[in-house]
Amino acid sequence: MNSSISSLHMYVRVRAPKVNWGSSTQSQSFMLALQSVQSLSNVEDHVKNYRPNIILFCGNPGDRSFTLFKS
Numbered sequence: 001m002n003s004s005i006s007s008l009h010m011y012v013r014v015r016a017p018k019v020n021w022g023s024s025t026q027s028q029s030f031m032l033a034l035q036s037v038q039s040l041s042n043v044e045d046h047v048k049n050y051r052p053n054i055i056l057f058c059g060n061p062g063d064r065s066f067t068l069f070k071s
Contacts, residue, residue, distance in 0.1 A: 043049065
């Protein structure tokens with residue numbers, strides 16, 4: 001196990017890819033946002049937090065190349 005980690009470290013060091021690995025702050029912000037959004041699926045619908053999603057189709061269906069979403 002230790003040799004595979006060392007090998008991976010040497011490979012990355014020798015190759016020196018031009019990659020933006022991101023910062024730990026960005027990672028923490030992303031994970032917090034993701035967890036917050038996922039926790040919303042556990043909230044039951046209520047009169048005060050219900051937001052309907054409406055799909056609106058515009059124009060002739062044969063000529064329509066996109067759909068507008070209004071929420």
